[in-house]
Amino acid sequence: MKYNEISHFSHPQHILKFEYTEVPFKCDGCKEVGIGSRYRCSFCDFDLHMHCTVPSLxxxxxxxxxxxxxxxxxxxxxxxxxxxxxxxxxxxxxxxxxxxxxxxxxxxxKLPMVLDDGEVKLYLYRKVRSPCHRCGRKGRSWSYQSACKKYNLHVACVREMLVENWHELYFGGGKGSRKLQSQIPSLKNTLQTPHKRSKGKVKKCCEMAALALQFIISAVLGDPTALIAGVIGTLMSRA
Ligand SMILES: [Zn+2]
Ligand SMILES: [Zn+2]
Ligand SMILES: [Zn+2]
Ligand SMILES: [Zn+2]
Ligand SMILES: [Zn+2]
The missing domain is CATH 3.30.60 (Wheat Germ Agglutinin (Isolectin 2); domain 1)
Incomplete structure (x- = not known):
């Protein structure tokens, strides 16, 4: 076997090959959406997240x-x-x-406790006391929060967005440019939810945190390093 190939207990009949994709896939291990790094059997259309390929006992x-x-x-x-x-x-x-x-x-x-894109840091909390940018609720599930504590986003809300946009994301690209358009509103709403009393440094920080949404999305999709420019990055620049 080559360095980029493995055999896996969940798919013993074929070797899986490492691949990097900007097109979302469904992981056949955890059944959730993924992007970026994956192990794949192309004969069977069988995919695994990195985290699902090499789980810890x-x-x-x-x-x-x-x-x-x-x-x-x-x-x-x-x-x-x-x-x-x-x-x-x-x-x-x-x-x-x-x-x-x-x-x-x-x-x-395996969600990172800190997402750091160089300019913005987002910290993972089990519960935050400020309302979520998307759903407006406090508490609930884990959240990423900006250093200024004004920008919060539930991991659950990111999941919901991904589920809502799953078909557009999955079948997007190619002839799907029209379909891609249809997911812009929800991302746009997420990005443009206005801040109360947000001025100066705080505002700047939050704007950048909103842009860091794509890092949260790629982390939830199992590969925080994935540059999903092809999917969400484009949408965000258009949004
Ligand atoms: Zn998985
Ligand atoms: Zn196979
Ligand atoms: Zn326990
Ligand atoms: Zn929320
Ligand atoms: Zn989960």
């Missing part, structure tokens, strides 16, 4: 210091389960704490 998380999360290839039991980070249902690969019953999608478990 067990992990701890700074938000749940008493928990020990075990990697499972499917959620335990018969009842529907939800990710504690993003609130979306868990239907595939999962990190599960047996003691507390907490679940985390592999990509949610």
């Amino acid at each position: 067990s992990i701890s998380h700074p938000f749940y210091t008493k928990c020990s999360f075990q990697f499972l290839s499917r959620p335990p039991g018969d009842t529907p389960r939800y990710c504690n980070a993003c609130e979306k249902d868990v239907t595939g690969f999962v990190y599960h704490c047996k003691t507390c019953g907490f679940d985390l999608h592999p990509c949610c478990a």
Whole structure:
């Protein structure tokens, strides 16, 4: 096998090859959307996030210091389960704490505590007391917050946006330019939600944080380093 090829327990019949894509894909491990780095079997259209390709047997998380999360290839039991980070249902690969019953999608478990694009830093919190830019609610799921603490965005809201825009994102490009247009409004709303009392430095910081939305999106999609210029970057410059 070459350095960029692996065999994986979830797809033993073929070798998976490393690939970088700016087109969103569905991960056959965790069943969530991905972008950027992936391992792929092109015969079967089988894709895995990096985090799903090389899971840790067990992990701890700074938000749940008493928990020990075990990697499972499917959620335990018969009842529907939800990710504690993003609130979306868990239907595939999962990190599960047996003691507390907490679940985390592999990509949610590995969300960076700080997203830093050089100019803007966004910090991950388990709960924030300021309203979310998109849904206006406090608390709820994990959030990314700017250093000035004025810009907050739920990980759950980013997931919802991705689900809403999934078809446009997935089938976008090529003849889909019309379809791509249709996702602009929701991103535009997210970016343009006005700040109360936002002036001077705070405002500048928040504007940049809003632009950093694409970093949050790519982190939720499992590859914080992915430059999704082809998909969301273009939309944002047009928005
Ligand atoms: Zn995955
Ligand atoms: Zn295959
Ligand atoms: Zn626990
Ligand atoms: Zn999640
Ligand atoms: Zn929200």
